Amino acid sequence: MAFGAPLSSTDTMPIVSPGFTGRRQSPDVQLPPGQYLAEDFPVLTAGPTPRVTTDRWQFTINTEAGQRYDWSWQQLIELPAEKITTDIHCVTKWSKLGTRWKGVSLDVLLEDVETAADFALVQSYGGYTTNLPLEDLIDGQAWIAYRYDGDELTPEHGGPARLLVPHLYFWKSAKWVRGIQLLLEDEPGFWESAGYHDYGDPWREQRYQGD
Amino acid sequence: MARAAVSGRLTWRVAELAEATDITKSARGLVFDVPGWPGHLPGQHVDVRLTAEDGYSVQRSYSISSAPDGERFELSVQRVADGEVSPYLCDVLSPGDRIELRGPVGGWFVWRSADQAPVTLVAGGSGIAPLMAMIRTRAAEGSRVPFRLIYSVRTPEDVYYADELRRRAREDAGLDVHLVYTRQAPEGSPEPPKRLGLATLNTHGWPADFAPNVFVCGPTGFVETVSDIFVALGHDPRRVRTERFG
Secondary structure (H helix, E strand, C coil), X not given: CCCCCCCCECCCCCCECCCCCCCCCCCCCCCCCCCEECCCCCCCCXXXXXXXXXXXCEEEEECCCCCEEEEEHHHHHHCCCEEEEEEEECCCCEEEEEEEEEEEEHXXXXXXXXXXXXXXXXXXXXXXXXXXXXXXXXXXXXXXXEEECCEECCHHHCCCCEEECCCCCHHHCCCCEEEEEEECCCCCCCCHHHCECCCCCHHHCCCECCC | CCCCCCCCCCCCEEEEEXXXXXXXXXXXXXXXXXXXXXXXXCCCEEEEEEECCCCCEEEEEEEECCCCECCEEEEEEEXXXXXCCHHHXXXXXXCCCEEEEEEEECCCCCCCCCCCCCEEEEEEHHHHHHHHHHHHHHHHCCCCCCEEEEEEXXXXXXXXXXXXXXXXXXXXXXXXXXEEECCCCCCCCCCCCCCCCHHHHHHHCCCHHHCCEEEEEEEHHHHHHHHXXXXXXXXXXXXXXXXXXX
């Protein structure tokens, strides 16, 4: 309940649509509020799909102090990788359960990085950015994923490699990832500057600013 | 001109259906009155929430297809045969009925009339909805920004706003409309049905040299193909804005 909300707000009392029944999931399927189950894998991006070849692919972590850590494609795939099976939730309301990925944990990539940063701005080929707290990228919560469902990650789903942070709305899992800028202060990314939520927890339905 | 409400909280609002019309055999135009509506920019969408009697609720996003007009706007809703929400909106919801929605949402796929660059619009099927809002806003504001619409449909029956587009192509100075039929062309059409391709986009869109703003909306495969072609034609990828569904 928010004080100061306009009288036309319906936050406390939803309007019931007579005759609307909807299509419920079986009770053992748990979805975040406002989400529905997608069978396919929809695509959401703001522009054309960048084509990045692995021979010129590079991943970079820059610290707030200006230190730089680089990985080539070959170096990335030689790092210990994990197989991840996880549910994903897109802010456009679809959720997909049990998706299977392979990638390198950010814990591995950040292992030797010296930083006092609290925030990260993730950067992609094509210019996309998204921000999140650094603590959401560590402790087994985030990966640089390069395989999906047993195959190479296709360009429309973010290949050759994308960030995977499945506990947040999927726009945080930046496609075509090329690096992370570590920051002492939070800096909004692409969708976050366009009215979307700074953090984006699907279970708290943080879709837009102020949610 | 209304500012996009991209800051502050997007509250759920009561929307009353004012009128509903058939846009095609399978799509309805739903005009809502929303007290307190902050206005929208053409290209933005809203989230609609329906709640069943036992409290079960679902949300879907729909593009606004009208120009800004106070507390009133139109959504165009394609009836998806096995859909959870669209059959209710198209076939059950009646004038006077109320639902909940919030918005406007989206600050990227928008046309701002102060931007004087020429505009190429490319729609696939029901993807015309947010582009129609841009065409109508351009006319409502008396903008002289040159617009070109390339609109891909399966058959003549699938053209949204067919009469209005025909009229605007005649009357709205600086608006060109080019239709592409993929399955069945109208009788007497000089061209057989075909997929939208490089030649059509190159001929009927603005050249990359003009640095146009390009807006592409439609099913995922369509948007992927069209936006790839624009990049191949030399357009700056940052000027090609896309909205996808399905």
